Amino acid sequence: MTLKLGVIGTGAIGQEHIRRCSHVLQGAQVVAVSDINVEGARAALQRLNIEAEVFQNGHDVIQSPDVEAVLVTSWDPTHEEFTLAAIAAGKPVFCEKPLAMSAEGCRRVVEAEMKAGKRLVQVGFMRPYDAGYRALKKVITDGDIGEPLMLHCAHRNPTVPENYTTPMAITNTLIHELDVLRWLTNDDYKTVQVVFPRVTSKTHGQLKDPQIVLFETRKGVRIDVEIFVNCAYGYDIQCEVVGEEGIARLPEPSSVQLRKEARLSNTILVDWKDRFIEAYDVELQAFINDIRVGQLTGPSAWDGFAASVAADACIKAQNSGAIEPVEMPPRPDFYR
Ligand SMILES: NC(=O)C1=CN([C@@H]2O[C@H](COP(=O)(O)OP(=O)(O)OC[C@H]3O[C@@H](n4cnc5c(N)ncnc54)[C@H](O)[C@@H]3O)[C@@H](O)[C@H]2O)C=CC1
Ligand SMILES: O=C1[C@@H](O)[C@H](O)[C@@H](O)[C@H](O)[C@H]1O
Numbered sequence: 330m331t332l333k334l335g336v337i338g339t340g341a342i343g344q345e346h347i348r349r350c351s352h353v354l355q356g357a358q359v360v361a362v363s364d365i366n367v368e369g370a371r372a373a374l375q376r377l378n379i380e381a382e383v384f385q386n387g388h389d390v391i392q393s394p395d396v397e398a399v400l401v402t403s404w405d406p407t408h409e410e411f412t413l414a415a416i417a418a419g420k421p422v423f424c425e426k427p428l429a430m431s432a433e434g435c436r437r438v439v440e441a442e443m444k445a446g447k448r449l450v451q452v453g454f455m456r457p458y459d460a461g462y463r464a465l466k467k468v469i470t471d472g473d474i475g476e477p478l479m480l481h482c483a484h485r486n487p488t489v490p491e492n493y494t495t496p497m498a499i500t501n502t503l504i505h506e507l508d509v510l511r512w513l514t515n516d517d518y519k520t521v522q523v524v525f526p527r528v529t530s531k532t533h534g535q536l537k538d539p540q541i542v543l544f545e546t547r548k549g550v551r552i553d554v555e556i557f558v559n560c561a562y563g564y565d566i567q568c569e570v571v572g573e574e575g576i577a578r579l580p581e582p583s584s585v586q587l588r589k590e591a592r593l594s595n596t597i598l599v600d601w602k603d604r605f606i607e608a609y610d611v612e613l614q615a616f617i618n619d620i621r622v623g624q625l626t627g628p629s630a631w632d633g634f635a636a637s638v639a640a641d642a643c644i645k646a647q648n649s650g651a652i653e654p655v656e657m658p659p660r661p662d663f664y665r
């Protein structure tokens with residue numbers, strides 16, 4: 330049986346997910362899409378050689394009797410509304426990160442899902458599906474480097490548009506680390522501080538770039554994450570775990586090493602689409618398969634909430650310059 334999907338938002342990642350669900354993955358078909366830019370949506374379907382109904386309003390996708398499950402790939406501030414509507418319609422929903430713009434918004438999703446009585450939400454945190462992060466987690470859980478003491482991480486984008494603001498470095502970019510580092514270390518954040526180094530001349534008026542986010546976890550691990558979204562040279566994700574007995578690093582994406590003109594070089598990727606292409610495939614195939622067996626197992630609404638609790642504290646810390654607490658309530662049994 331083919332799972333019929335509706336996709337809300339046909340921009341960059343919407344088109345990527347439509348392409349992979351239609352041409353790469355097994356067991357799904359995109360039957361309906363919507364975008365506030367209806368012509369853009371039609372053009373995208375044509376480019377991808379896909380026939381699907383085009384709606385102006387995302388709620389019509391959710392309500393369509395042809396749609397069995399929903400992908401929300403529209404702008405960040407729209408996620409909560411569409412995810413809540415999908416839950417109300419009883420349809421499984423894959424929502425790109427962030428689940429909502431604040432912990433309060435995520436809490437509303439968590440409460441709606443618990444009221445519905447079964448897991449309906451998977452959040453688009455793809456890094457736990459990335460082979461490199463999985464290998465790094467195995468090294469840690471196998472005890473190969475002893476207990477983790479420190480993590481040094483970086484999240485670098487070559488450039489961002491003019492509408493990208495200082496808090497978006499947290500809610501739109503760091504949100505990936507806020508999720509994956511909890512998963513990687515099986516720990517939770519206790520405090521956070523944000524410091525601003527010298528500003529790059531490549532940024533614009535609304536954005537302080539780079540930023541360094543410093544965490545202390547419940548177990549006492551110290552984590553520093555550099556967010557640098559106008560780094561110019563490439564799309565670069567780094568993660569180094571310093572343990573009691575050794576150091577483990579996230580593997581670099583594989584690339585051919587060149588010896589040429591007296592230089593030794595490797596290519597650095599420039600786009601998140603390429604860096605995590607396989608992880609996106611695996612996360613969405615898991616969503617499709619899990620719906621088939623009736624039990625979602627991927628990053629949950631609770632994981633979306635936990636990341637947003639930390640994100641709220643980061644934004645407070647951006648503004649105060651102080652060390653701010655991260656206050657995470659206990660996980661309900663529903664999410665165990
Ligand atoms: N997991 C990941 O690594 C990534 C996740 N994302 C997330 O995916 C979402 C989309 O990002 P991009 O594709 O890069 O942005 P984009 O700007 O390329 O595409 C977003 C699309 O959503 C449409 N849209 C906005 N409001 C809408 C509404 N109310 N109803 C229907 N369509 C609406 C826009 O017209 C646009 O076509 C964002 O939330 C972003 O955070 C984006 C890139 C990578
Ligand atoms: O999710 C993503 C984008 O929305 C975001 O803008 C980038 O900073 C991230 O690297 C990418 O993975």
